[in-house]
Amino acid sequence: MALEKRRELRVSFILWTLVFLLELLLARLFWIQCIRHEHFSHLARKQYRTEVELPAERGKIFDRYGRLLATSLPASSIYLDPCAATELEETAKALARALDLNEEHLTKFILQRKHRRFIWIKRKVTPEEGQTVKRLNLAGVGFRKEPQRFYPQGTLAAPLLGFAGLDGTGLSGLEAYFEETLKGKPGYKILLRDGKRKALDPGLPFKAPEHGSSIVLTIDAVIQQIVEEELARALEEWEPSGAVGIVLEPKSGHILAMASLPSFDPNNFARYPENNWVNRCVNYSFEPGSVIKPLIVAKALQEGLARPEDVFFCENGVYRIGSRIFHDHHPYGWLTLSEVVIKSSNVGMAKLGEAVGAERLYACFRAFGFGQKTNLPLPGEAAGILHPLNKWTSYSVTSVPIGQEIAVTPLQLALAFSAIANDGVLPEPRLVRAIICGEGKVINPISQGGKVILEPRIARIMRTEIMRRVVEEGTGSRARLSRWSIAGKTGTAQKAFAGGFSHTKFISSFVGMAPAEEPRAVVLVMIDEPHKGGIHYGGTVAAPVVASIFERILAYLQVAPEGVPLQMASY
Amino acid sequence: MEKERYGIIFSVTFLLALGIIMIFSTGSVDEEGPLASRLFLKHLSWMALSIGGLLAVSRIDYHFYQRHALKLLIAVFILLVIVLIPGVGYAAHGARRWLRAGPVGFQPSEFAKFALIIFFASFLTRRKERIKGFLATFLPAMLILALTAGLILKEPDLGTAGLICIVALVLFFVAGVRFSYLLGFGALSASLTYIILWPRFDYWQGRIQSFLNPWEDPQGGGYQIIQSLIALGRGGLGGVGFGASQQKLFFLPAARTDFLLAILGEEMGFLGTAFIVLLYTIFLYAGMSIARKAQDFFGFLLAFGFTFGIGLQAAINIAVVTASVPTKGLSLPFVSFGGSSLLFSMLSAGILLNISQRKAVVEDIPKWVGVQDVS
Structure with missing residues (x-):
């Protein structure tokens, strides 16, 4: 019986040990399943649930008549799932060869990420590269469709449109x-x-992408093309460092063309120097020179301080104020105010400036919009420089009227002359005609309307009596058009440096409006540092460009030629 | 012994039922597509065979095995040897464990586990009077055990070999073999194991490492155990619902065999796994009680051996699934998919039922048995 007793003890010992182990395991199960439930659920979700982004289509950019300027097309990008690849190093080598990548870098890159399940190898490959990789048929290598920005018009309006990078960000x-x-x-x-x-049937939350809105510009691609062609011709002829051209519709403030050369191809932006990416129409400002003169005269007329027929003595070309001497290109004696503008006399303008006075000059420039951004939707717009009155010196009243001590952007200048073209109303500049939302709704930006700064009568006098004669009798003779009348003003500014003016670097400009009676467009052309043959006068360099642009765009805009006897009175 | 019989029938029935449910669920995800029926029908066929086997065996007087114990042992040796012959034995996952006849596979090691308990019970009964002898009892028993375990290790099937050794040693222990001998044998085999494993030290170290810290290499060595924990943990208290397991979708390897409990825990939660533990506890109590009240020493040893073997295998399987011990290739008795394992578990249960039906001869009843149970 002692043996039986011991056997019973042994059986009990084994039974209770095993039961105790089972209870321990029960506790362990409770810990895993109930206490760590959240943790493991999270891990489970992480490994079987993937949130896949559904990319939104980037909006397109159209010109004013719906011609496509920028769009997105599908491109193929190549990725690798290192866990699914069989021979990582072999795969890396084959990919490097097929995609023209550095073999060593790629191998290292992949090996460092061999536990990942997704790495980009090369994005937006060419169709040939895609075909080559597809033919290799490598395990773990996959393709993903990505949108690539495409500019069907090439270089057209490139600095205005800008470009989007590899990831599609502008x-x-x-x-x-x-x-x-x-x-x-x-x-x-x-x-x-x-x-x-392997993907399973989802039936799970799904959110459709909200596609980007498209933008309809006020730009007319045809006019833009004309401007760029004419500027390119000038570029060839004068070999300047750059050229800009702006075409504005004065009544609406719509910008029909905004060209900045040298330009670039946004489809391959990285191949061009960064300087070419700049939109010189808004990102640069400079001293305008004589081209500013009509604005001062208009102000003087508006304030009743002078009349066009008032005469000024132009000191035979040399006028001394304190230590400063003004020169005219040709010596003049007595000139009417109109003739001061027509012949672009600096002496005459200096005297007019003294008559108008600092406050009114400052107010005049503020009114025309200098020293302030136009707030066009363009990044990096310059405000230009208009010193506050307390910084003006005693010379300022004579410098400012000839376009010195002030810096303006080409856009500001073109806009200011639109006020003269638009019977005294400074229009609000517009670059965007409409925004078409993803779902098709069209938003038209609300126009604030123009700002009245001149009487219509004064603006008309400026156009038809003064600026028209600049072309007919004065410095702008090369801007003459074959079928239409044109009003304009030349400018030849020495480029300002710290402490003085350059005698070799000039900015030649011409601003014109045609037809002079009722302008359909204002065209500004500025040629930066013309090189060839020492010629730099605005009337010589810039005026012919404006003329060629007008000849083509007025026909395109179907503006009836003037002075053509269309109907004879036969009774 | 009505209560014990009901305990065995109750626990085995529910374990089988849970097994059918879980194999139906995991079988619905097959590599060849959502063709649940093939595996499920295979399991059902084995189950029908096993139930038939259980019913038959429960009607055979268990002393029958005592007479044929030696033949069983010889059959074990023959089968364990031929499974090792390439071309005859069928290998999967780097281990030659199966004998195949068409679609039917058979694991000799499962048979060995079953037959060896019968043989040792018979062997120890014959030597009841010399149970403490070294040469008469201990040494031959150990030689037979070492030979069987060695053949199984050769497959290799470390889990089953280890399980057979532990069950045999515990059987010797309760039969009354000197504890000091067993301790000595334990120490000896431990050092032997160490020497045998030494050449593959890196491999074993890697396995132990991935057990101690599976998160170090979640895609490699730690993968299976992490997937098992994720399955259990995802289940929570009440489970994600029948058929809703995510882990069975090729995340958890061996989801319908050794790691079936993890999927059960995912679909039925802690309530499901706790119920499984409860069923094994009932089985253990009932089986042990049958052993205690057995008619004779052979019946006692047989009942104890089968009960302990199944209980221990279940405990090890649960421990593996919960990452409490390193991974072994052991299935969950009555529940996991696997023909031979199911068949021999059921035959063991059948023998247990037969032992419980034999009334104890009055003078054999130990004093510690309650009188009320004798009827």
Whole structure:
């Protein structure tokens, strides 16, 4: 019986040990399943649930008549799932060869990420590269469709449009300014994958992407093309460092063309120097020189301080104020105020400036919009320089009227002359005609309307009696048109440096409006540092460009020629 | 012994039922597509065979095995040897464990586990009077055990070999073999194991490492155990619902065999796994009680051996699934998918039922048995 007793003890010992072990395991199960439930659920979700982004289509950019300027087309990007690849190093080598990548870098890059399940190898490859990789048929290598920005018009309006980078984000120009509008909001879908990474039927929350809005510009691609062609011709002829051309519709403030050369191809922006990306129409400002003169005269007429026929003695070309001497290109004696502008006399303008006085000059420039941004939707717009009155010296009243001590952007200048073209109303500049939302709704930006700064009568006098004669009798003779009348003003500014003016670097400009009676367009052309043959006069360099632009765009705009006897009175 | 019989029938029935449910669920995800029926029908066929086996065996007087114990042992040796012959034995996952006849596979090691308990019970009964002897009892028993375990290790099937050794040693222990001998044998085999494993030290170190810290290499060595924990943890208290397991979708390897409990825990939650633990506890109590009240020493040893073997295998399987011990290739008795394992578990249960039906001869009843149970 002692044996039986001991056997019973042994059986009990074994039974209770095993039961105790089972209870321990029960506690362990409770810990895993109930206490760590959240943790493991999270891990489970992480491995079978993937949120896949549904990219939003980037909006397009159109010209005013719906011609496509920027769009997005599907491109193929190549990725690798290192866990699914069989021979990582072999795969890396083959990919490097097929895609023209550095073999050593790629191998290192992949090996460092061999536990990941997704790495980009090369994005937006060419169709040939895509075909080559597809033919290699490598395990773990996949393709993903990505939108690529495409500019079907090539270099046309490139500095204005800007460009989008590899990831589709706008990096300059309108593409950058309207990034939020264009890019839209990506949606997502939730993908469930099994242990072999095969996607399972989702039936799960899904959010469609909100596609980006498209932008309709006021730019007319045809006019833009004309301006760029004419500027390119001038570029060839004068070999300047740059040239800008702006065409404005004075009544509406619509910018029909905004060209800045040298330009670039936004499809391959990285191949061009960064300098070419700049939109010189708004990003640069400079001293305008004589081209500013009509604005001062208009102000003087508006304030009743002078009449066009008032005469000024022009000191035979040399006028001394304190230590400063004004020169005219040709010595003049007595000139009417009109003739001061027509012949672009600095002495005459200096005297007019003294008559108008600092406050009125300052107010005049403020009214025309200098020293302030126009707030066009373009990144990096310069405000120009208009010193506050307390910084003006005693010379300022004579310098400012000839376009010195002030810096303006080409856009500001073209806009200021639109006030003269538009019977005294300074229009609000417009670059965007409409925004078409992803779902098709059209938003038209509200125009604030223009700002009245001159009487219509004064503006008319400026156009038809003074600026028209600049072309007919004065410095702007090369701007003459074959079928239409034109009013304009030349400018030849020495480039300002710290402490003085350059005698070799000039900015030649011409601003014109035609037909002079009722202008359909204001055209400004500025040629920066013309090189060839020491010729730099605005009347010689810039005026012919404006004329060629007008000849073509007035016909395109179907403006009836003037002075053509269309109907004979036969009774 | 009505209560014990009901305990066995109750626990085995529910374990089988849970097994059918879980294999139906995991079988619905097959590599060849959502063709649940193939695996499920295979399991059902084995189950029908096993139930038939259980019913038959429960009607055979268990002393029958005592007479044929030696033949069983010889059969074990023959089968364990031929499974090792390439071309005859069928290998999967780097281990030659199966004998195949068409679609039917058979694991000799499962048979060995079953037959060896019968043999040792018979062997120890014959030597009841010399149970403490070294040469008469201990040494031959150990030689037979070492030979069987060695053949199984050769497959290799470390889990089953280890399980057979532990069950045999515990059987010797309760039969009354000197504890000091067993301790000595334990120490000896431990050092032997160490020497045998030494050449593959890196491999074993890696396995232990991935057990101690599976998160170090979640895609490699730690993968299976992490997936098992994720399955259990995702289940929570009440489970994600029948058929809703995510982990069975090729995340958890061996989801319908050794790691079936993890999927059960995912779909039925802690309530499901706790119920499984409860069923094994009932089985243990009932089986142990049958052993205690057995008619004779052979019946006692047989009942104890089968009960302990199944209980221990279940405990080890649960421990593996909960990452409490390093991974072994052991299935969950009555529940996991696997023909031979199910068949021999059921035959063991059948023998237990037969032992419980034999009334104890009055003088054999130990004093510690309550009188009320004798009827």
